[in-house]
Amino acid sequence: MIDLPGLTDLxxxxxxxxxxxxxxxxxxxxxxxxxRSELESARIPHLNALARRxxxxxxxxxLPGITPGSGPGHLALFGYDPLKYTIxxxxxxxxxxxxxxxxxxxTARGNFCTVDAQGRITDRRAGRISxxxxxxxxxxxxxxxxxxxxxxxxxxxxHRFVLLLxxxxxxxxxxxxxxxxxxxPPREPTALSPAGERTAPLVQAFVAEAQKLxxxxxxxxxxxxxxxxxxxxxxxxxxxxxxxxxxxxxxxMYRGIARVLGMAVLPTGSTFAEEVATLQExxxxxxxxxxxxxxxxxAGEDGDFQGKVRAxxxxxxxxxxxxxxxxxxxxxxxDHATPALVGGHSWHxxxxxxxxxxxxxxxxxxxHERACAQGSLGRLPATAVMLLALAHAGRLAKYGA
Amino acid sequence: MIDLPGLTDLxxxxxxxxxxxxxxxxxxxxxxxxxRSELESARIPHLNALARRxxxxxxxxxLPGITPGSGPGHLALFGYDPLKYTIxxxxxxxxxxxxxxxxxxxTARGNFCTVDAQGRITDRRAGRISxxxxxxxxxxxxxxxxxxxxxxxxxxxxHRFVLLLxxxxxxxxxxxxxxxxxxxPPREPTALSPAGERTAPLVQAFVAEAQKLxxxxxxxxxxxxxxxxxxxxxxxxxxxxxxxxxxxxxxxMYRGIARVLGMAVLPTGSTFAEEVATLQExxxxxxxxxxxxxxxxxAGEDGDFQGKVRAxxxxxxxxxxxxxxxxxxxxxxxDHATPALVGGHSWHxxxxxxxxxxxxxxxxxxxHERACAQGSLGRLPATAVMLLALAHAGRLAKYGA
Numbered sequence: 001m002i003d004l005p006g007l008t009d010l011x012x013x014x015x016x017x018x019x020x021x022x023x024x025x026x027x028x029x030x031x032x033x034x035x036r037s038e039l040e041s042a043r044i045p046h047l048n049a050l051a052r053r054x055x056x057x058x059x060x061x062x063l064p065g066i067t068p069g070s071g072p073g074h075l076a077l078f079g080y081d082p083l084k085y086t087i088x089x090x091x092x093x094x095x096x097x098x099x100x101x102x103x104x105x106x107t108a109r110g111n112f113c114t115v116d117a118q119g120r121i122t123d124r125r126a127g128r129i130s131x132x133x134x135x136x137x138x139x140x141x142x143x144x145x146x147x148x149x150x151x152x153x154x155x156x157x158x159h160r161f162v163l164l165l166x167x168x169x170x171x172x173x174x175x176x177x178x179x180x181x182x183x184x185p186p187r188e189p190t191a192l193s194p195a196g197e198r199t200a201p202l203v204q205a206f207v208a209e210a211q212k213l214x215x216x217x218x219x220x221x222x223x224x225x226x227x228x229x230x231x232x233x234x235x236x237x238x239x240x241x242x243x244x245x246x247x248x249x250x251x252x253m254y255r256g257i258a259r260v261l262g263m264a265v266l267p268t269g270s271t272f273a274e275e276v277a278t279l280q281e282x283x284x285x286x287x288x289x290x291x292x293x294x295x296x297x298x299a300g301e302d303g304d305f306q307g308k309v310r311a312x313x314x315x316x317x318x319x320x321x322x323x324x325x326x327x328x329x330x331x332x333x334x335d336h337a338t339p340a341l342v343g344g345h346s347w348h349x350x351x352x353x354x355x356x357x358x359x360x361x362x363x364x365x366x367x368h369e370r371a372c373a374q375g376s377l378g379r380l381p382a383t384a385v386m387l388l389a390l391a392h393a394g395r396l397a398k399y400g401a
Numbered sequence: 402m403i404d405l406p407g408l409t410d411l412x413x414x415x416x417x418x419x420x421x422x423x424x425x426x427x428x429x430x431x432x433x434x435x436x437r438s439e440l441e442s443a444r445i446p447h448l449n450a451l452a453r454r455x456x457x458x459x460x461x462x463x464l465p466g467i468t469p470g471s472g473p474g475h476l477a478l479f480g481y482d483p484l485k486y487t488i489x490x491x492x493x494x495x496x497x498x499x500x501x502x503x504x505x506x507x508t509a510r511g512n513f514c515t516v517d518a519q520g521r522i523t524d525r526r527a528g529r530i531s532x533x534x535x536x537x538x539x540x541x542x543x544x545x546x547x548x549x550x551x552x553x554x555x556x557x558x559x560h561r562f563v564l565l566l567x568x569x570x571x572x573x574x575x576x577x578x579x580x581x582x583x584x585x586p587p588r589e590p591t592a593l594s595p596a597g598e599r600t601a602p603l604v605q606a607f608v609a610e611a612q613k614l615x616x617x618x619x620x621x622x623x624x625x626x627x628x629x630x631x632x633x634x635x636x637x638x639x640x641x642x643x644x645x646x647x648x649x650x651x652x653x654m655y656r657g658i659a660r661v662l663g664m665a666v667l668p669t670g671s672t673f674a675e676e677v678a679t680l681q682e683x684x685x686x687x688x689x690x691x692x693x694x695x696x697x698x699x700a701g702e703d704g705d706f707q708g709k710v711r712a713x714x715x716x717x718x719x720x721x722x723x724x725x726x727x728x729x730x731x732x733x734x735x736d737h738a739t740p741a742l743v744g745g746h747s748w749h750x751x752x753x754x755x756x757x758x759x760x761x762x763x764x765x766x767x768x769h770e771r772a773c774a775q776g777s778l779g780r781l782p783a784t785a786v787m788l789l790a791l792a793h794a795g796r797l798a799k800y801g802a
Contacts, residue, residue, distance in 0.1 A: 065788025
C-alpha cells in the first residue's frame, strides 16, 4: 500500500501511538493427535481476552500458496508490495549487524562450513561453531586482498558472517556457492549475466584464498556464500506514513529490515523482556513502534510443537505490560506462519489482531487461526495492515468528498 | 498466477503427484423448500469425511457477479487470469473433437437449427437431432466451396458442428449469426471491425449455400454460427509449472481446453468410471492429473435439482478409488456453480477442498457451500488454487530471504 495513489493526501497529524508487534512465525497448524494448533493449544489468557475486545482477521503475506522469507513477510506487513520490493539476504544480514552500507556495496551472507578431504560439504553450518570461534575465522578472512576492491568480513552469529565488497562496478549477478545440501562440493561462483562478469573472478579469488586460510581448521574449513545483493532503494517508512517510527528487535535481521526502511533502531538486549524495557524507556519519543518477537518462529522451525506453544505462552505474559503503555492502536501480526508440522515457514494465512478505541469485540472468543478466520477483518493481504493501523490511529482522513 | 513474476524461480523438483478433480458446475443454491443446496441435500459420506481432514474454502472464478463459461472457469482454476487469457468457443469445440488447428485457422461453433417458411427460428437445436443425422448434414456442408479458402465442417454431438476456415487474413471480428432465441431469423454475419471485412462476405456466402443445401430438411434446415475464434497463444501449463500433466475428460470441450494448455490428453471412455480407470492405468506416468466430472453441471443446466443431487452422490462413490491412489495432493474444485435454481452457470462462489499431508482437519464438518465458507482457505480467486496445490505438493520454494 506504499504505492497507494493519494495516500499522502489522506495522512493527518495525530498524537496517537501505534504499537506494532510482529510475532515471527505466528501462524500454525493443528497437531495430528489433538487437532489443535499451537495457538489453540497454548494457555494465552491475556491474548484471548484481548481478542475478545479487538478486531481480528487473517493476513495473506504474499499470495495464497507462497511461503515468504523474513524479508517479504515484514515488507508486506509494513505496506510494501513484497513482489515489487525486495531486500537481498546479504544486505539483510549486513544491516542487521549494524553495518552502514554505501550505495553499490556488494554483500553476501556467508556460512563457515565443514568439507571433507575431497572438498565435499559435510556440515553446512560447521557444527554451529560459536560466535567467538567464528569471529577469529572472520578476522582471518578479513586479511584477504582483492585488486581494486575494499573487502570486509564480519561475524554475525554462530557460523554466519557477512562478506562486504566495496568498489566500482560490482554486481549481484553472481551465483550462490551454497548448494543447499551436503555430500557435494561448494559451487563455483559464476556470473549470472554479463553485468556479473567483472565481479565473478573477484569472488572466485576470495573463495580460493579463504579455502587456503581455513585449511587447518577441524570445523569451519570452508565458506559458503549466497544472497549476493546491494542496498535496495525503498520508500522511506517514516516519510510515507508521516510517523516517527522506531524498531525494537533482539535479532539482527529484523533491525536490518527496520534500518533499510528508515526506522530508528533502538539498542536493546537479547530477550523479549529487554525489548519491552526498551519500549517502555522510549515510549514518549516515537509514534510507531515495531516490536519483534522471535521465539515462536524459532521453535516452529525446529518442528517443536510444544516449544512453540511455550514461546506463545511466554509472549502472553508480556501482554499486560504492553497494554499498560496504553497504545492508541495495538497491532499483533505475524510475518508468516511457521507450523511445527511443517518445520519451517509456510504459506498459510496468519492471525491478525487490531485493538483500539474503535474495537469493542465482535464475537471472536480466542486468539487463534480458526477464531480469527471468523473475525471482522476477514482475510486481507498483509499489505493492508498498515492502512488499518493508521485508520484506527485517526491518521487517515476521509477519501473523497 | 501464470504471470506471477519469479514463479519459475520458486518451482522445485518433487516426486509428488497432484490429482486435480474439476467437478463441472459444482456449486449450487438452496432448494426453495428445503433450504438446502444440492451438496447439502446429497448423501456424500466420502466427500464429507474428506472435508473433515482437508483445507476448505470457496473460489471466485472470475469476479463476484461474473458468470463464467467453461473456458474462463477452467483457465482460472489452472492459474490463467480469465480476463487476460481467452479461448474462443469455436476453437474450444474444434480442439475438443481432436482437430489439429493451425495458427490463423478461423473456427465457429455451429448449430443445425430449424426455421419456418418465413425463415424465423423455431428450434435453435433442431430438436437435438442425433449425432448420426448431424453427420450427414455436416458432410453435405463440407462440399461448399469458398474462393481462396479451405473449408471443413465437422459434426460434434447432436445438433452441434464446427466450421473451420483456413486461408490468409481470416479474422474472428465477425458477428454471431445465432440470435440466442427463437421467433426471429438468424442474424446476418457482419464485420465487427475493419479486420473482419474480408472474412464477412465469405461467411455470408457459406450461410447462403448452407441454407440452399439444407432447404429440404424437416429438422435442421438452417445453421447458426457463433464463437468465431482462432487458436490463442497461451503459456504452456507443463512448462509454467514444471509438471508432467495429463487430462482425463469424457467430454470433448474439456479435452480441448487441456490440449490448448499443452497437457497430454489421455484417451478415455464416456463415463466417469472409465475416466477413473484411465487415471489408474496412467497413474505412474504423470505428476498432475486434470480429471473432469461433467454430470453435475449437466443436471444443473437442466434445472434438475434431484438430478444434480444424484450426480454428486454418484461422484461420491468414486472418491475412495481416487484416494486409494494416494495422491500427495488431492484438489476438488469447480469451474463455476450451476445451481438447479438458476438452470445454468452462475456467478456464485464454488466449494474448494485441498487434501495433503499438511491438512489435518480444521472443523469443517461437511463438503458444501456453507461449510466451505468457514474453511481455512477462505474465499480466494480461482487463479490461486494452482499455487496452493503446488505448495501442498512441496513444489514451491520459499520466496525471498
